[in-house]
Amino acid sequence: MPAFSKIALFSSLIAYVSAQQAGSVTAETHPGLTSSVCTRSGTTNTCTTKSTKVVIDGNWRWLRNNQANQYNNCYTGNSFDATLCPSNTACAQNCALEGSDYSGTYGITTSGNALTLKFVTRSSTTNVGSRVYLMDTDTSYNMFNFMDSNSQEFAFDVDVSNMPCGVNAALYTVEMKANGGLNTANNKAGAKFGTGYCDAQCPHDLKFIEGSGNVEGWTPSSTDSNAGFGKAGACCNEMDIWEANSISNAYTPHPCKNIVGVSRCEDPVTCGDGSNRYAGVCDKDGCDFNPYRQGNHDFYGPGKTVDTTKKITVITQFIKDSSSNLVEIRRAWVQNNQVILQSKNEWAGIGDYNSITDDYCVKQKSVFGDNSYFVSPGGGLVEMGKSLARGHVLALSIWADHAAHLLWLNSPYPVDKDPSLPGVARGTCSTTSGDPNELINSAPNSSVTYSNIKVGQLCSTFPSGVTIPDSLCGGYIPPSGKFLQAPIRIP
Template sequence: MPNGSLSNVATSKTSLTMGPNRLYLVNPAQTAYEPFYLKNRKLTFTMDISQVPCGMNAAMYFTAMNLNSALGYGYCDGQSTCNEFDVTEANIGGQQITAHPCPLATQSNSAETCSSWGCGVNDMSSTSIGPKYTSGIDVTKPFVVTTTFATTDGTDSGTLKSVVQTFTQGSHVATVGTITESSCASLPAAQYGGGFAAMSKGLDEGMVFIFSLWGTANSGDMNWLDGGSSTAKCSALSGLSQVAKFSAFTVAPI
């Protein structure tokens, strides 16, 4: 479901191509948001960010929005009062996976602050992921993103234990990183939020699947993501069309 014009969006049964916009996945009847339950699941999709310059953010993420909101409304995320999990925020210079848990009380609409910065892993410094890389993941070509949401007891009802993400392209496989309760627990409270217990609660309630592409090309607005337009990865390409493509989605038990 779009939040804005559809003039820069193209879809098929297996893919989404979009310019700057924000879209929500709804049920087949187009009557409500489609809930996703990710614990003990592996999410796989193909991503093409070859035309997403530094300064922009091609994001695919989940938030614990109110599933009963009217379509196109009810948006909330980790900057406000909803658990958010960013499966990827990406451009040619960097990619990041981040958990944004809210304190448990926040999920009852209190005024507590969610984890706005979040607990995540960024690969802008990776030597195996970048534009025109021949010995790793070349982000000027499509690659497969695999994200595994493991629980403490290996069941759908268990507490979230870890989230692991890898990129695959041909024979090349790169581990983006692993997020765990222990890796987040040492962070300041503003980043930790409610930790994995809170994120588990959001995942139990079902999350809305959101796609967005936003920002300003080569502006420095996404330095936290890509390191800035003067970095080698960002300056490797120019004249990009500001279009992202996601395709071949699967969600399956681990």
């Protein structure tokens, strides 16, 4: 998820972790969250509503002894029960994942096409953060293919007015299995219980990967009393469509090399751990576009061109060339019934790009002094496009960062570099902000609302009544400067 340091530590102050057996103590009822699929014919847009729903990730659930009439925890604090989980296989067989109280325990509510996630929810327990997935049915995730047919776009509305420094509202897609890995090894829970997660950070904090436990070699976290790290990681391609709070935002493709779907890694080199960051199978940095980082400090934030005190419509376009390769990822905005084009890069040596292309990434990495893993052989947008064509699951979350305090998104980072250097400053937040343990007390009421999720042909998902520049509706513009598709103007 994050471009620089998502050893994604989704903190919870209660013993809710992922599991493999399907529990029967608490019924699992998925909150409804409608979404839309849109098409365009001539000058007419048609959007069809789908009765989709959401499911919370297994990382937040009660993991209990699966034996009849037994209710003791398989995982408490940041440790597994040694009797129930002596090995990876035994833990997956002995432990059951239970149903959830979405609003009461996790602060997750839906209404029509809107989803609200609260940062801290206090009831008889205290829960911090959450991650949910969009579902087609009660047993299957909704699969998105942004490479289907001609170039595609994805749109949603978001309210980040209540998202301060250090708290991340993330909407992104990962190459998970539609059924959540049901019946893989000992996984009897599947998508119904939110199993099967993976991302480009090859996260080690998952308790189960592909139906097998991650118990062996488990080490409790030194900064989070409810998290830990196993020997194995779960790697897969990831498209960060939206990582943001009220101060900064970024979108970032994270391709992986030579893997399809979920890939379990068990050695530091393959996982890209520590000093092996750029030797692993996935690009953990990715290639990001953050308007502030690209030199425009007046574009996004409270009272700025994109005003984060108000609801925002965010449109992301996935542009293919004549060979059906992904060659560009564009960003556009709508606010106050006006289309706002993405701001342009302002650093010398990169060019006036306002979208992500391989050429932009080559120049950005060079000027910023970042590692060029993204554009090395076997990576880049072409590889990202291949993954998107296989289908991705949509994840929506709110979280805080125990590893780097979210400085990579909204502050000068790395902290030992001069903020005036290209690419160092990513937002106006202090380098001392973002400690999750402090945010739980200082900003517990932080929340994000996502709504009006749409996918469809270019220019089919924009709100009615707005006029869109032809450059957003005409597809890929090759070096010849001519559109591969006829430009369209929305009336």
